[in-house]
Amino acid sequence: MPITHDERSLAVSASRHGVPRIVPRPDASPVREEVLHGLHSEPKTLPPKLFYDDIGAALFERICELPEYYLTRAELEVLRKRAGEIAELAGPRVALLEYGSGAGVKIRLLLDALESPAAYVPIDISREQLGRVARELAAEYPGVAIRPLNADYTLPLPVPPLPQGSRRVAFFPGSTIGNFHPMEAAIFLGRVRRAVGRGGALVLGVDRRKSAATLNAAYDDSAGVTAAFNLNMLARLNRDLHAHFDLSTFEHRAFFNSRASRVEMHLVSKVEQIVKVAGEPIYFDKGESIWTESSYKYDRARLEELIETAGFRMRKLWTNRRRQFWVAYLEAV
Ligand code: AVJ
Numbered sequence: 093m094p095i096t097h098d099e100r101s102l103a104v105s106a107s108r109h110g111v112p113r114i115v116p117r118p119d120a121s122p123v124r125e126e127v128l129h130g131l132h133s134e135p136k137t138l139p140p141k142l143f144y145d146d147i148g149a150a151l152f153e154r155i156c157e158l159p160e161y162y163l164t165r166a167e168l169e170v171l172r173k174r175a176g177e178i179a180e181l182a183g184p185r186v187a188l189l190e191y192g193s194g195a196g197v198k199i200r201l202l203l204d205a206l207e208s209p210a211a212y213v214p215i216d217i218s219r220e221q222l223g224r225v226a227r228e229l230a231a232e233y234p235g236v237a238i239r240p241l242n243a244d245y246t247l248p249l250p251v252p253p254l255p256q257g258s259r260r261v262a263f264f265p266g267s268t269i270g271n272f273h274p275m276e277a278a279i280f281l282g283r284v285r286r287a288v289g290r291g292g293a294l295v296l297g298v299d300r301r302k303s304a305a306t307l308n309a310a311y312d313d314s315a316g317v318t319a320a321f322n323l324n325m326l327a328r329l330n331r332d333l334h335a336h337f338d339l340s341t342f343e344h345r346a347f348f349n350s351r352a353s354r355v356e357m358h359l360v361s362k363v364e365q366i367v368k369v370a371g372e373p374i375y376f377d378k379g380e381s382i383w384t385e386s387s388y389k390y391d392r393a394r395l396e397e398l399i400e401t402a403g404f405r406m407r408k409l410w411t412n413r414r415r416q417f418w419v420a421y422l423e424a425v
Contacts (some may be wrong), residue, residue: 128369141324142328148220148321151320163267169411171265174408177408185259188209189213189287202391210254213239216242263295264295265297275386278398282401288363300389300416337367354387360379
């Protein structure tokens, strides 16, 4: 079923509670053209959204528990401490839109603190996880209209129909904004700005720029979970796109590129080889990589520049005790 643009349907369903229906979008599965375009590029690239099939989503949850991966704990610390302040700024009966809802841990902190939240729209590319989280939340928060959207939010989304007269507050945690090149980050946040409209707001999580040693450890953990997460992208293409990657011939590489202020993740071919992907031969030199992810790290000046370009004003900026991670409360200008 396509998503409806009838505002009333959601206003009505806000007081009803049943099992939420997932709105399927065709974009959520790997697109052959997009994959082949990336593999024919120079350097070779694959988009990070391809990490999050069911296995990848589970591996990412394990990453969040790693001693080296401080991001999730740091952000949760801020959200726990500031949920009350966020709720006060947001006001009553808000409609929440979450870009990349994942395991649904962080949103509970907001739903618990907010005064009579009206609706929650989790948007995620991982269909199985989205369905599970939506069912759990519908049971836990019977007063909130849960409207899951299985979509690739890096593409323009139709603005979901939401209860009339409710303030829209977007939630984009985890520093996933770091996956976008700064120029694309501004364009993406500009779309979020239009989705929340005048009077709307955005709660944004952003990882702060810090020492290369700390960042390198966070993206190349000693237990090898991040390596498995990175390599799963190839396994996933083998499963879903008739690719023939031999995983033992690729290795995980992650490092902080200080000039560009980003952590880069790559999959490096250990040998010269040709891999068939969706019927097409892809040639790899020995040592050639596929660039699978960038995680941009922001200092205060760059963050403010990004926010202003996107049409938001910074109302509050919080960090955790160890000053690793930011949570910003942004208001639509
Ligand atoms: C989910 C995009 C925030 O960039 O830190 C974790 C993904 N990649 N380890 C990040 C990720 C490698 C993560 N984000």
